[in-house]
Amino acid sequence: MAETKQHLTISEVEEQTGLSAHTLRYYERIGLMAPITKGLRGHRRYDKDDLGWITLIKRLRSTDMSIKEMQHFAELVRQGDATISERRKLLEKHQIELQQKLVDIEETLSLLDHKVTTYRNMEKDSKVKS
Amino acid sequence: MAETKQHLTISEVEEQTGLSAHTLRYYERIGLMAPITKGLRGHRRYDKDDLGWITLIKRLRSTDMSIKEMQHFAELVRQGDATISERRKLLEKHQIELQQKLVDIEETLSLLDHKVTTYRNMEKDSKVKS
Protein backbone atom coordinates (compact mmCIF):
# COMPACT_ATOMS: atom_id res chain seq x y z
CA MET A 1 0.00 0.00 0.00
CA ALA A 2 1.14 3.49 -0.80
CA GLU A 3 0.76 4.79 2.74
CA THR A 4 0.68 8.55 2.93
CA LYS A 5 2.96 10.16 5.45
CA GLN A 6 1.69 10.32 9.01
CA HIS A 7 2.49 13.98 9.48
CA LEU A 8 3.04 16.78 7.04
CA THR A 9 4.83 20.10 7.35
CA ILE A 10 3.07 23.28 6.36
CA SER A 11 4.86 23.42 3.02
CA GLU A 12 3.88 19.84 2.26
CA VAL A 13 0.27 20.75 3.02
CA GLU A 14 0.65 23.79 0.81
CA GLU A 15 1.80 21.54 -2.00
CA GLN A 16 -0.96 18.98 -1.48
CA THR A 17 -3.87 21.36 -1.03
CA GLY A 18 -2.91 24.39 -3.04
CA LEU A 19 -3.52 26.63 -0.04
CA SER A 20 -0.49 28.79 0.75
CA ALA A 21 1.30 28.48 4.09
CA HIS A 22 0.19 32.06 4.72
CA THR A 23 -3.42 31.12 4.18
CA LEU A 24 -3.14 27.97 6.27
CA ARG A 25 -1.80 29.97 9.23
CA TYR A 26 -4.42 32.65 8.62
CA TYR A 27 -7.23 30.09 8.69
CA GLU A 28 -5.90 28.69 11.92
CA ARG A 29 -5.52 32.12 13.47
CA ILE A 30 -9.11 33.09 12.73
CA GLY A 31 -10.46 29.83 14.07
CA LEU A 32 -11.28 28.08 10.81
CA MET A 33 -9.12 25.27 12.08
CA ALA A 34 -8.40 24.01 15.55
CA PRO A 35 -4.80 24.77 16.58
CA ILE A 36 -2.49 22.39 14.77
CA THR A 37 -0.22 20.27 16.95
CA LYS A 38 3.37 21.52 17.03
CA GLY A 39 6.47 19.33 16.82
CA LEU A 40 9.64 19.73 18.83
CA ARG A 41 10.97 22.79 17.04
CA GLY A 42 7.59 24.49 17.22
CA HIS A 43 6.65 23.61 13.67
CA ARG A 44 3.11 22.57 12.74
CA ARG A 45 2.54 18.88 12.08
CA TYR A 46 -0.62 18.25 10.09
CA ASP A 47 -2.21 14.83 10.45
CA LYS A 48 -4.80 12.95 8.39
CA ASP A 49 -7.73 14.57 10.19
CA ASP A 50 -6.29 18.03 9.65
CA LEU A 51 -5.97 17.26 5.96
CA GLY A 52 -9.56 16.08 5.80
CA TRP A 53 -10.77 19.25 7.48
CA ILE A 54 -8.71 21.40 5.14
CA THR A 55 -10.20 19.59 2.17
CA LEU A 56 -13.68 20.34 3.46
CA ILE A 57 -13.14 24.03 4.16
CA LYS A 58 -11.35 24.44 0.88
CA ARG A 59 -14.44 23.12 -0.88
CA LEU A 60 -16.75 25.36 1.11
CA ARG A 61 -14.60 28.40 0.34
CA SER A 62 -14.18 27.58 -3.33
CA THR A 63 -17.95 27.49 -3.56
CA ASP A 64 -18.13 30.89 -1.85
CA MET A 65 -19.25 30.15 1.65
CA SER A 66 -18.17 33.25 3.56
CA ILE A 67 -15.36 33.11 6.09
CA LYS A 68 -17.83 34.23 8.74
CA GLU A 69 -20.15 31.31 8.08
CA MET A 70 -17.27 28.88 8.01
CA GLN A 71 -16.08 30.22 11.36
CA HIS A 72 -19.55 29.57 12.69
CA PHE A 73 -19.52 26.05 11.27
CA ALA A 74 -16.06 25.37 12.71
CA GLU A 75 -17.22 26.60 16.10
CA LEU A 76 -20.23 24.29 15.98
CA VAL A 77 -18.01 21.34 15.16
CA ARG A 78 -15.84 22.21 18.15
CA GLN A 79 -18.91 22.23 20.39
CA GLY A 80 -19.63 18.63 19.55
CA ASP A 81 -22.69 16.52 18.86
CA ALA A 82 -25.19 18.88 20.44
CA THR A 83 -24.82 21.13 17.40
CA ILE A 84 -25.49 18.50 14.74
CA SER A 85 -28.85 19.85 13.67
CA GLU A 86 -27.61 23.41 13.52
CA ARG A 87 -24.72 22.22 11.38
CA ARG A 88 -27.12 20.39 9.11
CA LYS A 89 -29.18 23.54 8.64
CA LEU A 90 -26.08 25.55 7.86
CA LEU A 91 -24.99 23.07 5.20
CA GLU A 92 -28.51 22.90 3.79
CA LYS A 93 -28.46 26.67 3.40
CA HIS A 94 -25.27 26.37 1.41
CA GLN A 95 -26.81 23.60 -0.68
CA ILE A 96 -29.66 25.89 -1.65
CA GLU A 97 -27.28 28.70 -2.54
CA LEU A 98 -25.26 26.32 -4.68
CA GLN A 99 -28.34 25.02 -6.46
CA GLN A 100 -29.23 28.59 -7.37
CA LYS A 101 -25.71 29.29 -8.48
CA LEU A 102 -25.81 26.16 -10.61
CA VAL A 103 -28.87 27.47 -12.42
CA ASP A 104 -27.27 30.87 -12.92
CA ILE A 105 -24.15 29.30 -14.37
CA GLU A 106 -26.12 26.99 -16.64
CA GLU A 107 -28.17 29.87 -17.98
CA THR A 108 -25.04 31.92 -18.51
CA LEU A 109 -23.33 29.04 -20.28
CA SER A 110 -26.23 28.79 -22.64
CA LEU A 111 -26.11 32.54 -23.26
CA LEU A 112 -22.38 32.31 -23.91
CA ASP A 113 -22.90 29.41 -26.28
CA HIS A 114 -25.32 31.48 -28.23
CA LYS A 115 -23.06 34.53 -28.30
CA VAL A 116 -20.00 32.53 -29.30
CA THR A 117 -21.94 30.93 -32.13
CA THR A 118 -23.10 34.34 -33.31
CA TYR A 119 -19.54 35.62 -33.22
CA ARG A 120 -18.31 32.60 -35.16
CA ASN A 121 -20.87 33.26 -37.86
CA MET A 122 -19.84 36.88 -38.05
CA GLU A 123 -16.21 35.83 -38.39
CA LYS A 124 -17.13 33.39 -41.19
CA ASP A 125 -19.23 36.02 -42.99
CA SER A 126 -16.51 38.62 -42.85
CA LYS A 127 -14.17 36.13 -44.51
CA VAL A 128 -16.64 35.45 -47.30
CA LYS A 129 -17.19 39.11 -47.96
CA SER A 130 -13.52 40.02 -48.23
CA MET B 1 -49.40 44.08 -26.26
CA ALA B 2 -47.90 45.01 -22.92
CA GLU B 3 -45.32 47.40 -24.35
CA THR B 4 -42.54 48.17 -21.90
CA LYS B 5 -41.75 51.83 -21.40
CA GLN B 6 -39.47 53.42 -23.96
CA HIS B 7 -37.18 55.01 -21.39
CA LEU B 8 -36.52 54.25 -17.77
CA THR B 9 -35.14 56.35 -14.94
CA ILE B 10 -32.27 55.05 -12.89
CA SER B 11 -34.55 53.99 -10.06
CA GLU B 12 -36.77 52.09 -12.47
CA VAL B 13 -33.71 50.29 -13.76
CA GLU B 14 -32.68 49.62 -10.20
CA GLU B 15 -36.05 48.02 -9.59
CA GLN B 16 -36.01 45.98 -12.80
CA THR B 17 -32.44 44.74 -12.65
CA GLY B 18 -31.69 44.59 -8.94
CA LEU B 19 -28.54 46.67 -9.45
CA SER B 20 -28.52 49.72 -7.19
CA ALA B 21 -28.45 53.22 -8.68
CA HIS B 22 -25.03 53.60 -7.05
CA THR B 23 -23.78 50.53 -8.85
CA LEU B 24 -25.32 51.56 -12.15
CA ARG B 25 -23.52 54.92 -12.02
CA TYR B 26 -20.35 53.21 -10.87
CA TYR B 27 -20.45 50.81 -13.82
CA GLU B 28 -20.92 53.71 -16.20
CA ARG B 29 -18.14 55.70 -14.59
CA ILE B 30 -15.61 52.87 -14.95
CA GLY B 31 -16.58 52.25 -18.55
CA LEU B 32 -18.60 49.07 -18.14
CA MET B 33 -21.35 50.93 -19.96
CA ALA B 34 -21.27 53.58 -22.61
CA PRO B 35 -22.48 56.94 -21.24
CA ILE B 36 -26.24 56.82 -20.83
CA THR B 37 -28.21 59.52 -22.67
CA LYS B 38 -29.42 62.27 -20.37
CA GLY B 39 -32.87 63.89 -20.49
CA LEU B 40 -33.67 67.56 -20.11
CA ARG B 41 -33.02 67.83 -16.39
CA GLY B 42 -29.76 65.94 -16.75
CA HIS B 43 -31.22 62.64 -15.59
CA ARG B 44 -30.24 59.37 -17.20
CA ARG B 45 -32.75 57.79 -19.58
CA TYR B 46 -32.10 54.10 -20.09
CA ASP B 47 -33.42 52.57 -23.32
CA LYS B 48 -34.03 48.98 -24.42
CA ASP B 49 -30.45 48.53 -25.60
CA ASP B 50 -29.08 49.81 -22.32
CA LEU B 51 -31.29 47.33 -20.49
CA GLY B 52 -30.05 44.52 -22.68
CA TRP B 53 -26.44 45.42 -22.01
CA ILE B 54 -27.08 45.66 -18.28
CA THR B 55 -28.65 42.21 -18.35
CA LEU B 56 -25.56 40.84 -20.03
CA ILE B 57 -23.00 42.40 -17.70
CA LYS B 58 -25.11 41.46 -14.70
CA ARG B 59 -24.91 37.85 -15.82
CA LEU B 60 -21.18 38.03 -16.41
CA ARG B 61 -20.61 39.59 -12.99
CA SER B 62 -22.91 37.19 -11.16
CA THR B 63 -20.82 34.39 -12.62
CA ASP B 64 -17.65 36.11 -11.39
CA MET B 65 -16.12 37.59 -14.46
CA SER B 66 -13.83 40.28 -13.03
CA ILE B 67 -14.58 43.95 -13.51
CA LYS B 68 -11.27 44.27 -15.33
CA GLU B 69 -12.19 41.62 -17.88
CA MET B 70 -15.62 43.13 -18.34
CA GLN B 71 -14.05 46.52 -18.95
CA HIS B 72 -11.93 44.90 -21.61
CA PHE B 73 -14.98 43.27 -23.16
CA ALA B 74 -16.93 46.53 -23.09
CA GLU B 75 -14.02 48.31 -24.75
CA LEU B 76 -13.90 45.68 -27.50
CA VAL B 77 -17.61 46.09 -28.14
CA ARG B 78 -17.08 49.83 -28.45
CA GLN B 79 -14.36 49.23 -31.02
CA GLY B 80 -16.78 47.46 -33.31
CA ASP B 81 -16.71 44.44 -35.58
CA ALA B 82 -12.96 44.27 -35.94
CA THR B 83 -12.81 42.86 -32.41
CA ILE B 84 -15.33 40.04 -32.88
CA SER B 85 -12.83 37.23 -32.68
CA GLU B 86 -11.13 38.67 -29.63
CA ARG B 87 -14.53 38.96 -27.99
CA ARG B 88 -15.31 35.39 -28.86
CA LYS B 89 -12.07 34.23 -27.26
CA LEU B 90 -12.81 36.24 -24.14
CA LEU B 91 -16.25 34.68 -23.79
CA GLU B 92 -14.85 31.21 -24.49
CA LYS B 93 -12.39 31.71 -21.66
CA HIS B 94 -15.29 32.51 -19.37
CA GLN B 95 -17.15 29.45 -20.63
CA ILE B 96 -14.27 27.23 -19.63
CA GLU B 97 -14.06 28.81 -16.21
CA LEU B 98 -17.78 28.30 -15.72
CA GLN B 99 -17.59 24.68 -16.79
CA GLN B 100 -14.91 24.11 -14.15
CA LYS B 101 -16.97 25.95 -11.57
CA LEU B 102 -19.94 23.80 -12.47
CA VAL B 103 -17.96 20.67 -11.72
CA ASP B 104 -16.72 22.10 -8.43
CA ILE B 105 -20.26 22.98 -7.38
CA GLU B 106 -21.63 19.60 -8.40
CA GLU B 107 -18.95 17.80 -6.43
CA THR B 108 -19.58 20.02 -3.44
CA LEU B 109 -23.32 19.46 -3.66
CA SER B 110 -22.73 15.75 -3.59
CA LEU B 111 -20.44 16.13 -0.57
CA LEU B 112 -23.06 18.26 1.16
CA ASP B 113 -25.73 15.69 0.37
CA HIS B 114 -23.65 13.04 2.01
CA LYS B 115 -22.90 15.19 5.07
CA VAL B 116 -26.51 16.25 5.50
CA THR B 117 -27.62 12.63 5.33
CA THR B 118 -25.06 11.68 7.94
CA TYR B 119 -26.23 14.48 10.19
CA ARG B 120 -29.86 13.41 9.76
CA ASN B 121 -28.98 9.90 10.82
CA MET B 122 -27.15 11.17 13.86
CA GLU B 123 -30.15 13.27 14.78
CA LYS B 124 -32.45 10.26 14.41
CA ASP B 125 -30.12 8.05 16.48
CA SER B 126 -29.88 10.53 19.29
CA LYS B 127 -33.68 10.59 19.48
CA VAL B 128 -33.85 6.79 19.70
CA LYS B 129 -31.27 6.68 22.45
CA SER B 130 -32.91 9.26 24.65
Place this chain on the structure above:
DNA sequence: GTACAAGTTAGAGCGTACTCTAAGTCAAAT
Protein backbone atom coordinates in the same frame (compact mmCIF):
# COMPACT_ATOMS: atom_id res chain seq x y z
C1' DG C 1 30.90 28.95 15.09
C1' DT C 2 28.42 30.50 11.42
C1' DA C 3 25.53 30.15 7.66
C1' DC C 4 21.36 28.27 5.82
C1' DA C 5 16.69 26.43 5.46
C1' DA C 6 12.41 26.15 7.20
C1' DG C 7 9.69 27.31 10.07
C1' DT C 8 7.38 30.86 13.86
C1' DT C 9 4.55 35.36 15.37
C1' DA C 10 2.11 39.83 15.30
C1' DG C 11 0.66 42.99 12.62
C1' DA C 12 0.58 45.86 8.39
C1' DG C 13 -0.78 46.23 3.58
C1' DC C 14 -3.37 45.27 -0.57
C1' DG C 15 -6.79 44.32 -4.42
C1' DT C 16 -11.50 43.99 -5.55
C1' DA C 17 -15.94 45.63 -5.86
C1' DC C 18 -18.79 48.05 -4.38
C1' DT C 19 -21.34 51.57 -1.24
C1' DC C 20 -21.98 55.77 0.77
C1' DT C 21 -21.54 60.90 1.56
C1' DA C 22 -21.79 65.73 0.65
C1' DA C 23 -22.99 69.27 -1.96
C1' DG C 24 -25.52 70.73 -5.78
C1' DT C 25 -29.37 71.06 -9.63
C1' DC C 26 -33.85 71.15 -11.29
C1' DA C 27 -38.91 70.83 -11.93
C1' DA C 28 -43.26 70.25 -9.80
C1' DA C 29 -46.28 70.88 -5.72
C1' DT C 30 -47.86 73.78 -1.93
Place this chain on the structure above:
DNA sequence: ATTTGACTTAGAGTACGCTCTAACTTGTAC
Protein backbone atom coordinates in the same frame (compact mmCIF):
# COMPACT_ATOMS: atom_id res chain seq x y z
C1' DA D 1 -41.28 81.73 -2.75
C1' DT D 2 -39.99 77.64 -0.70
C1' DT D 3 -40.15 72.95 0.04
C1' DT D 4 -39.92 68.32 -1.71
C1' DG D 5 -38.13 64.60 -4.31
C1' DA D 6 -35.51 62.59 -7.62
C1' DC D 7 -31.81 62.98 -9.54
C1' DT D 8 -26.50 64.68 -10.45
C1' DT D 9 -21.14 64.67 -9.43
C1' DA D 10 -16.56 63.78 -7.31
C1' DG D 11 -14.56 61.54 -4.12
C1' DA D 12 -14.22 59.11 0.39
C1' DG D 13 -15.10 54.95 2.97
C1' DT D 14 -16.01 50.01 3.73
C1' DA D 15 -16.07 44.81 3.75
C1' DC D 16 -13.81 40.92 2.54
C1' DG D 17 -10.19 37.73 2.05
C1' DC D 18 -6.20 37.17 1.70
C1' DT D 19 -0.98 38.25 1.30
C1' DC D 20 3.11 40.04 2.74
C1' DT D 21 6.72 41.89 5.98
C1' DA D 22 9.86 42.01 9.78
C1' DA D 23 11.95 40.11 13.35
C1' DC D 24 12.88 35.92 15.54
C1' DT D 25 13.90 30.67 16.58
C1' DT D 26 15.67 26.27 15.72
C1' DG D 27 18.11 22.34 13.96
C1' DT D 28 21.37 20.78 10.46
C1' DA D 29 25.43 21.32 7.21
C1' DC D 30 29.87 23.02 6.47
